[in-house]
Amino acid sequence: MNLRQLEVFQAVLQTGNMSAAARLLCVTPSAVSKAVAHTELQLGYRLFIRTPTGLTPTPEAQVLAAESLSIHRQLDALQRTARNLATSDSGDVRLAAIPSITHEFLPRLIQHHAQQHPQVGVEVRTIHQDQMTQALLTRSVDFGLGFYKHPHPQIASDLLVSGRLYLAVAQSVWSRAPRAAAASARLARVPVIRLVGDDPMRQSIDELAHRLGTPGGPGIQVQTSRLALELVRLGMGWTVVDFLTATRLDPQQMFALELHELPPMSLYSYHARAFPPGLAAMRMLAMLPALLREALSAGQPRAPRR
Template structure:
């Protein structure tokens, strides 16, 4: 029998008094816990027994003993109090951005290491924040945000969806990577014309950075030997390390990709890639989401200021 459901309406103060009596084991002890008089406690318990129609305590030789019904009621009240405490902890966590969930997405180059490092740092003192991180091509990200499957995302493309807000938060430059010992390694800067006739590792045909890179070489009439193609910049690094050719990738990839077989040099003319922060337009974002977005922008700026060599 659930006594709370069957009882006449009771006030929270009555429940607090009853709980204190059960914990203290006496009316006097409850009065001390609540800093009220003992008669006030006795009167409240008497009123509660009258309202519920249930005898809660037996009085023997000046002492009180809880009835079986009182123990059932106490169990229910403890469950309510535990729920209230959980709500208090939840509210506190929400207020200080330490509770909730974040659904994130990023383009592959940033999701390999940089974004996980930023997320891990953010969650270090937020163990109750749940994270989902999806690594996907930039062209897929606006749809994920529009369908509310993702809260915050990083893309190298702006959004083509009206309901998705896109803001440029950083820019990364392209660098040229060559196998160590390559004839061009002694140069301080690699120019597009230097790569004429070179075996070149290209990114995927639908990659926005590939389109920008090809446009530079086409504008200068430079003919490369496009022998290999890959959708991932770190895979291009692997081919270069094996001596299969040279490539142009973003400096962000080279901020974490380490291989002593690869030389990294500046490339001209300058090719820059924007990094866009995407979120749902017009939505009221939780404090946690806004706090993480600010943290992400700051940490990303710090990471990209570091030298890539």
């Protein structure tokens, strides 16, 4: 099957009849019918059977559909890239980011991008780190943003910026202990809000909890740093946040303690090695370093009072 035959085959599969497939391809129904007949002649077996409800794929066609789906997706991606290159002021960008980046930094990036490229569409997916591999390898997104280098061999990780981790605690909790007391003394009896699953941040939280002598027990575990931080605001404990989140904490309500004893955290962009980002996505990626430096310099967390 050549690419044109594949395109017609997929169109008939999607629509279930010749006329609808023809409208999808902007050709006549007779052209679709001839293409299907010619393909069947070449292959030596039927692809579709006429039924009262339309065209039903044969078992052979179902096997071909499964095998050809990835080729069809790559063809769509190629056509989209070609359009983006031909019309440099238009196109679209699809990106995925973990929740903490989506909520804390991404609005600034999207605003700046819209000002520079108003004709380019942007689609954002908020996903967790363990969902990033599937999104990238299935071409659901052009690139992803997350903390820590991606372990999958087919995913490329490009370092954007590094920064310290911070312990976040409500001012009301911090001020209960004498100001002269060290952080370990102030937080010795304060519970920790942990993250569930394999979130890379969990290891840092557990290590700090051990250093501070935080009480054991089941405690509270949540899926996102954003929810953990909301519980911290309510005075229910402390947690660890990244440097971007720390810059946006309200110093009237929260203290952000820089954690020099823990390794820095790095922010990366990810993309599938087999499918590098297109022109529109590369333009957005090029904006990231300057915007990240600006965000970090403009919002350095205030040190807590001792």
